[in-house]
Amino acid sequence: MSQHPPTIPQPLLTNPAQNARDISTDLLNWAYDHAIISNIPHSRSQQQTSLDEVFPSMSPEHRLRFHEKISKSKIIGIIKDANNNKITIVTRGSLYGTKRKPLPASYCGVIIEYIEHGDITIDQFAVQQSTENPSPCFLYNNCITCGSSVTAAPIPSAGTLGFLAKDQTGQLFGVTNNHVTGGCNHTQPGMHILMPSPVDAAPDGPPPLAIGRHAQLVRLVSGYPQHNMPAQKIGSSTFNVELTDLAQFG
Numbered sequence: 001m002s003q004h005p006p007t008i009p010q011p012l013l014t015n016p017a018q019n020a021r022d023i024s025t026d027l028l029n030w031a032y033d034h035a036i037i038s039n040i041p042h043s044r045s046q047q048q049t050s051l052d053e054v055f056p057s058m059s060p061e062h063r064l065r066f067h068e069k070i071s072k073s074k075i076i077g078i079i080k081d082a083n084n085n086k087i088t089i090v091t092r093g094s095l096y097g098t099k100r101k102p103l104p105a106s107y108c109g110v111i112i113e114y115i116e117h118g119d120i121t122i123d124q125f126a127v128q129q130s131t132e133n134p135s136p137c138f139l140y141n142n143c144i145t146c147g148s149s150v151t152a153a154p155i156p157s158a159g160t161l162g163f164l165a166k167d168q169t170g171q172l173f174g175v176t177n178n179h180v181t182g183g184c185n186h187t188q189p190g191m192h193i194l195m196p197s198p199v200d201a202a203p204d205g206p207p208p209l210a211i212g213r214h215a216q217l218v219r220l221v222s223g224y225p226q227h228n229m230p231a232q233k234i235g236s237s238t239f240n241v242e243l244t245d246l247a248q249f250g
Helices: 020-033 060-073 178-182
Strands: 075-081 086-091 110-115 149-152 163-166 172-177 192-195 209-217 236-241
Touching (some): 020 075, 020 086, 020 110, 149 178, 172 178, 172 209, 178 209, 178 236
Parallel strands (some): 086 110
Antiparallel strands (some): 075 086, 149 192
């Protein structure tokens, strides 16, 4: 984004009935009605908002200049700062040519700022929720079963609980692949294990719970086979199951 362009330093006229919220709303309606919003090719109504309604106390000369500059540059956003009684108009194109005539810096006590060559981008990488299997957390007699979604707390993904096992002391463990809860050798001992994974949570499914803590893993070995890497058939990770009432054994 470029630097703020030059503006008229003093308010034109004052009208205490208007504030940043009123002007930003009226200005946005005007921009929509006249197809001045970027990427909106047509006006939205036949009864269009007039710039006279937005700036009734502004001189016709300044209204005309404002209309010409803004309509050519296209608005991509209006930022409202009600606490400081200020609005910022973000345009896609340049507001000034060689003459660089200033635009109003304020109106009715509301500060008006401008940002040229702006852009607003919607996040293209938002997590998409699955509709085919909205909650891959399976229950049997109110207990979570094998095949359910699981992950370590810092890992923003999901894997599958392979099976449950007990050691000689009777401690219950969950077993899965190294990359699922072991984080490819990077999960800290004692890290919380969540089931289901937050990325698999659904409004009609069980909430993610810390079902246990990471215990140990079979270390993954990576590299080119030509480097005489040791053969590896198992890459597992285990966690202590603490919520035993949700993962019964046997």
